[in-house]
Amino acid sequence: PSGSYSASELQKIIRGSSSILKTVHKGNLKETSQLVQGLAAMIVSLSRNSISSLTGSESVTTAGSGYDEISLNGITKLKSLSQKEKDAYERSRDERAQVLAMLSETFATMTCANYEQIRLVSNTIQVVSTDADDLSRTTQINCKNKLVEVADAVVGLSGSLSKERLTELSMPVLATLSQIITASNVHVSHGTLTDKRSSMATPFGDYDTDWESSRDGFANKPLSQASSAFVDETNGVVQTQVSTEVTSSCMSSITKLTKSMTSKLVMNDKPMNIKSSQLSLVLQKSEPASLSGSLVRTGRSRVTLPTNMCSVTGGPEGRCTGARSSVSLTAMATPTNPYVSAATNNGDCSVSTTSEVVTLNLSDENGTEISVTDTGSSFFDIFLRKDPTFEEPNYIDPNPMQPIPRIPEGIEIPGTADGPFGKNRIAEQKLILHEFQLTGSDQSVHFQLRFENFTLGVTPCRQFLVVGRLWKPPSLTDASEGFDWWGMIPSHTRFCNETPGPNDPDPFTFFVTNAEYKEAKARVKKSASDWDRSIDKLKFGVREMSQAEWNRYGPLTRPSIPYEYTNQFSIKYTVRIFSASCYAIKPGQPSWNTGGCTVGPLTTVRVTHCQCTHLTSFAGGWVESPNTIDWNYVFSNFDFTKNPTLFVTEIVIAVIFIAVFVWARRSDKKDLEKLGVAPLPDNNPDHKYLYEIVVSTGMRRGAGTDSKVFFILSGERDETDTRHLMDRSRKVLQRGCVDRFLLAVERPLGSLNFLRLWHDNSGEGSAASWYCNYVSIIDLQTRRRYHFVVNRWMAVEEDDGAVDRVVPVAGNQEL
Incomplete structure (x- = not known):
């Protein structure tokens, strides 16, 4: 079916201009299912081609290693790509996810009242959810909602179906439920671009703000990386809520289906094995005595049952065998952790996303769950195998410089001798x-x-x-x-x-x-x-x-x-x-x-x-x-003669570091000087009324000046004499700088009205001109602020050629 559509249909569907969408929404169930499956198959094919071109393997997926032989964990491979390749992959992945989200909207119109309808709907959802990587939150929720409805419909029909037909109907539903669970958990740490953008529009979660926390945080990362990490974390918070809801609903539906299938089992018959890429299920009905000590394999793991199953199941000795003593065993495994949002209570020994989870359940002949809380001296021996992509840690040589390690020689302890002639x-x-x-x-x-x-x-x-x-x-x-x-x-x-x-x-x-x-x-x-x-x-x-x-x-x-x-x-x-x-x-x-x-x-x-x-x-x-x-x-093996090149390199690096450190320290001191407030040199020591002047010079080329800049500040009560903006310890009014000065006057000027600002054009070349952004003046006694917005050149060769300007105080509208 994927060959029926071209890749260009993706963009048309996203824009809503594709005629296929109209057909999908208007067609009957069979036509709609065929169209949706065809489009979904095309997207799966595009996904495989995209991954193959980037990694050289079309079987790579970020959803971990499933139970089918071709699926491999692709997180490591995708992380090794260049940033440009990652961005291109994420954009194409997001486009595919948007199309699948639109297709999943059609599930609401699909009815599942009989056997054939259930089969069509479940197969359609299974194709749509094939690639967990491309299932956005919208798709996950739509698939979950419909699958819960489908599972209830299957349970409702189970009484009228044979074991074979019930199994045939349930298998695609079980497989798809497990695929949706996997997708919802994978996207906690690997969301689509659209989901990440929508996450940033939601109220933020309860973030860890403890600076002593063991959490990595963002403080030591470059701005771009910190921003990206924050978006990922926010998406993880939102996706965790969705994952919890999806996992709970889907697990509940899986339990309902397995109970229906268990009811069809025959005592001591061959165990029923159901296996898909994200689920392995074993169903068995037997006598407790025959289950004792038996081996059950599910997924990559295996379970050895206790040797005292009769007492474990709570039945009296006389009911360990016979028709009335039947016990149904359900052993289910998922290749990835469906409870990724659940924390652990045991420090840093955590359950990873790719950890296999095994679920065991026993029920009696009536389908009622048998509660097992203590098996006594015997155990359920569960052997949990790690993901095939797990990399074993290497053995470490604790003494790499010694051909054979040696225990340090004994140390003499002064003052422990027996008598003046004894040895310590x-x-x-x-x-x-x-x-x-x-x-x-x-x-x-x-x-x-x-x-x-x-x-x-x-x-x-x-x-x-x-x-x-x-x-x-x-x-x-x-x-x-x-x-x-x-x-x-x-x-x-x-x-x-x-x-x-x-x-x-x-x-x-x-x-x-x-x-x-x-x-x-x-x-x-x-x-x-x-x-x-x-x-x-x-x-x-x-x-x-x-x-x-x-x-x-x-x-x-x-x-x-x-x-x-x-x-x-x-x-x-x-x-x-x-x-x-x-x-x-x-x-x-x-x-x-x-x-x-x-x-x-x-x-x-x-x-x-x-x-x-x-x-x-x-x-x-x-x-x-x-x-x-x-x-x-x-330090005990610190020997210059064994590796002079290494030591010389380290010494050179140390010398360079010290030189750079001294230079950086001097630069820091100069920066501190720039942050200070410089008293104007023509201040009268007897004048005690103070104003702080903040002058911002523009970032334009040639904006800074070496000319002498003067000003007169006028208020309702008084005005200053001609004053000179300068600092004897450093150059001021340079390009992109904000300089602060302290002005002392004899008495308050009152509410400020205007500022006259000019320079003598004495600087050489381009340093004669000056571009001023603004001047802010703060009355340090009343803390009232006045702003004078300039945003003009004071230059003979720029703007109107004026080097002298009168600037009124700015009002609220100007600010």
Whole structure:
């Protein structure tokens, strides 16, 4: 259908001059659906061509990676384009969005009273909403409103439809509902130009004005970037409100449809799988006993059900099997976060827009939801896989200048000798420290270590001791300091020769559980001051273990203090630290929470293992450790001879910086002088009545003057003598400048009437002329202001050739 229309139709439709629009609005349902689908398909084709020409890949989309194999996250690719290319893409995207918005207005005229009408309407909306990037707020709302109506119509017909026909009718509706949810959330951070303009016309949201806030803000950005960021943020505030409404309504409709489809399931039949680009749905009806411990795959994730499903579902032992014991399981996954507006309650470990969300639900034979709040000793093991475009953080070399790291030598402590002839005690750290900062309180921590040039089963085995502590560095020498957690990497030396099984934790990861981290955080908060921000710092100490202590330290076997071994490292290593959280949210809740879920031991950098005791929607939060600078290491390896070029470059840069700094400081002082008020040199010290004179010189070429400028100021009571506008410490009346002078007179002049202003034309060349914008005079005793608007040349070669002008005080109309 896209070949039926040319790209020029876009502009005609936007201007309202296209004959197609008239046909769309006048046609019957079938004709209207065909025309709308044809136009929408053309727009999808134009979108693909636009993206392909910019990025080299027609499968790029800013809506994240869906479940179809061709969709890829395009945010990174689009950000890498030049500003000119970005602007061109956004303009064409906005044009497409405007056309789709106009097409979506036709949905209100479409009826969906029977099977065929529902099929036509749902297919039409599905084509219109194919590209989430191009769906403006108007389109999102129009699609949402019609889809809610369509879903209700499907539910109304479900009683008279077979399982197959109900599934056929529901699938496009479910797919389109998920597409609209994705679009509404993507546009929070990636709105169209039209939506951004309309957002700026709305009342502003509750913005963060705390200058100490951790929010990025706009203060340190260039004006153009700050302006663009402010527009984006305002659009995000408005779009978040729309997203919340769209997600709530669409999720409610999805729930209604899945309940209708579940009612058609047959006990112990093969699970029903429905999959689209933005939705994966598994529906299954079975006995609790047969569900126990079973594996369910939905989207990119998988769920292992508890082994005690009979007690979880609340049925007596006699009802775990049989026809009256049926339980329906609904497992739904969306590739992007549908609750993007919901905050988290756990510091910086947030749920991203591209986080997959898995929703689990159980219902009885009557379709009533089974409330599950506690599974006892068993869990719903949920394995949440990250978006395929997720980039794993690199392992970091903590000692890049050393072929093999070394623990610092012990330091002699003066005054600790036993007697006059004894030796002072040597204080040894025994550890190399690594730091990680977290602001949350309910999350796990994963410290990963990798040996350089290590081959499984070939390289001689090594085992490292890892100790960790919150707030303060861990210690192996001082029992009063100690450490909070300890472990070994690998967890057992057998993993130097064998690979762990698929259900075994990574032996090269030291895992701090939620409970262990929460306990340490609570203990630290009792001891530390409220203002001490170092309580969020985790410090890990690492050392290579001697062969005599391999596999010694388990959960119940703590390393002794003082630690007796002093061997150095024999292999180079790199580290990676990250933290994970498991979140849950129920429809209508304003934020994600960690209650009822903990991070499991099978968590990896790509998969978050959540162990949950209840049913709702689940997602994984994640934060990685930045590449920090170890300043102790930097200064201990400060050697000019190793890299003279680098040091010479830094010295030259430092010298240039100092020179520029001195010049800038002198310029600042001169600017401060310009800001001051200069007393007129012919003021009489005995005169105490003061006026401030503000003189503005124009920006025109040659507007400034070196001529001597004089004035006489006249009021109702008196007038001044001839006075000279000058400052002995600097040049005044230069182009584009505003100069301030202090005039002293013997007594008040009364209400000012006019100002006579002239110069002697003594300046050389173009500096003889002067263009004056205005003169403002402030009575410093009464604070009354008088304005004399000039806006003319005082030059023999410009305007009327006059260098002497009488300017009356300006009235309200002139101002």
